[in-house]
Amino acid sequence: MLEGKSIAVLGVGKLGEALISGLLKDKALKPEQIQGTVARDGSIERVSQRLKIKVGRDNKACVAGKDIIILAVKPQNMDKVLREISEVLQPEQMLVSVAASVTTAFVEQRLTADNPVVRAMPNTPSVINVGMTGLCGGKHAKQDHLSTCEAIFKCVGQTVFVEEHLMDAVTALSASGPAYLYVVIESLAEAGVKLGIPRETSTLLAAQTMLGASTMVLDSKSHPAMLKDTVTTPAGCTIDGLMELEEGKLRVTLIKAVVKAAERARELVHSQNQNYK
Ligand SMILES: NC(=O)c1ccc[n+]([C@@H]2O[C@H](COP(=O)([O-])OP(=O)(O)OC[C@H]3O[C@@H](n4cnc5c(N)ncnc54)[C@H](OP(=O)(O)O)[C@@H]3O)[C@@H](O)[C@H]2O)c1
Numbered sequence: 001m002l003e004g005k006s007i008a009v010l011g012v013g014k015l016g017e018a019l020i021s022g023l024l025k026d027k028a029l030k031p032e033q034i035q036g037t038v039a040r041d042g043s044i045e046r047v048s049q050r051l052k053i054k055v056g057r058d059n060k061a062c063v064a065g066k067d068i069i070i071l072a073v074k075p076q077n078m079d080k081v082l083r084e085i086s087e088v089l090q091p092e093q094m095l096v097s098v099a100a101s102v103t104t105a106f107v108e109q110r111l112t113a114d115n116p117v118v119r120a121m122p123n124t125p126s127v128i129n130v131g132m133t134g135l136c137g138g139k140h141a142k143q144d145h146l147s148t149c150e151a152i153f154k155c156v157g158q159t160v161f162v163e164e165h166l167m168d169a170v171t172a173l174s175a176s177g178p179a180y181l182y183v184v185i186e187s188l189a190e191a192g193v194k195l196g197i198p199r200e201t202s203t204l205l206a207a208q209t210m211l212g213a214s215t216m217v218l219d220s221k222s223h224p225a226m227l228k229d230t231v232t233t234p235a236g237c238t239i240d241g242l243m244e245l246e247e248g249k250l251r252v253t254l255i256k257a258v259v260k261a262a263e264r265a266r267e268l269v270h271s272q273n274q275n276y277k
Contacts, residue, residue: 001151002028008066010059010081011073012036012047015098018127019070020051022156026129037062039077060088068148071097071107075268078102082110089115094145096120096152100171101268104138104164116145121167122153123175131157132177134170172261180257185210 007029009016016036023029036047036055047055056062063069063085073081078099089095091113097104097120104117111117117138125131133153137146146161153159162170185206192202216227232238245251 001148002155005029005033005067005148006065007034007068007070007152008062009034009036009070009072010062010085011071011077012038012043012051012055013072013074014124015122015126016070016072017047017051018124018131019072019098019122019156020053022126022129022131023152024051026155028152028155035062035066039073059084063088063093066093068094068096068152071095071099071102073099075099075101078106078269079110082107086111089113091115094118094141094148096149098122099269100175101168101265103167104136104141106269108138108140114140116141118145118149119164119167120149120153121170121175122156123178125178126153126156129156132174133157133159134162134167134174135159136162136164136167168262168265169258171265172258176258176261180254181210 007023009020012020020034020036023034024031031052032054034051034053036051036053037057037059038044038047038055039057041057044055044057047053059081069085069089071078071081078097089111092115094116095107095111096118097107100121102119104119107117107119108115118141119136119138120133121135122131122133126133131153133156135146135149135153150159150161160170185203188206188209189199189203192205193199197205213227216222217224220227228242232242
């Protein structure tokens with residue numbers, strides 16, 4: 001689906017870079033099919049050295065002639081960037097926003113034509129092609145636009161379509177999620193250190209265990225509670241560890257963390273939406 005397509009990535013920061021790296025690693029696109037922009041001159045060298053793509057600061061020039069425009073600036077910069085490029089956009093060019101909290105309606109309202117708009121919420125493991133992306137289409141996005149967008153994000157991991165009202169929840173769960181899980185890995189590694197395991201070995205034990213547990217859930221399609229039960233021998237040691245987790249309220253803490261992050265995601269561009277004329 002991506003053969004011969006050209007892509008502009010406006011805002012090659014952490015997420016933009018993760019996405020482009022994943023696409024290049026998957027060989028879905030060649031570097032000459034991708035062009036990017038950044039805000040500061042100093043960032044141009046970083047991006048061109050790391051990704052070997054054409055990069056500049058001129059958003060209007062970057063979008064010219066591109067089939068797909070990925071908007072990867074911070075939510076608070078989205079209004080400015082959209083106003084800038086709307087002057088030069090052609091109606092058939094597809095826009096893909098990865099910005100937290102920015103709705104497809106927010107993007108559509110700032111365009112002069114009925115361009116197809118898709119909202120995507122990927123995460124940074126996209127850089128190693130094990131990303132997770134939630135997708136939803138805007139008013140003018142047809143099935144072929146959704147399929148093209150799905151093809152982009154499938155190159156860098158798994159994808160799922162959700163209704164737009166759930167995108168803030170996806171943001172809080174899978175886009176912010178790696179940060180929560182790094183804390184879990186770090187904490188488990190600290191536990192190993194406390195018990196005398198060298199830090200490097202301890203981090204490997206923790207991270208590979210998380211990878212194994214995730215892979216078991218994905219491959220077996222079993223309920224996580226059932227998989228947990230298979231580890232928990234009666235009167236064994238795991239049940240003692242689980243009791244500590246319950247006492248420390250790990251479950252409710254994780255639930256509350258995701259709910260809080262979703263509330264914040266809803267707020268991010270709320271004021272810009274309110275003030276829009
Ligand atoms: N990080 C994540 O895990 C993640 C996950 C899902 C979605 N997202 C979304 O992805 C977007 C980017 O997040 P991020 O973490 O990648 O932020 P970031 O690292 O700060 O990247 C933002 C990029 O936008 C560039 N930029 C700022 N203003 C610009 C303008 N007017 N024109 C062109 N480029 C401009 C910045 O340039 P300089 O480098 O020169 O400053 C920077 O490269 C956000 O909307 C976020 O909600 C992020």
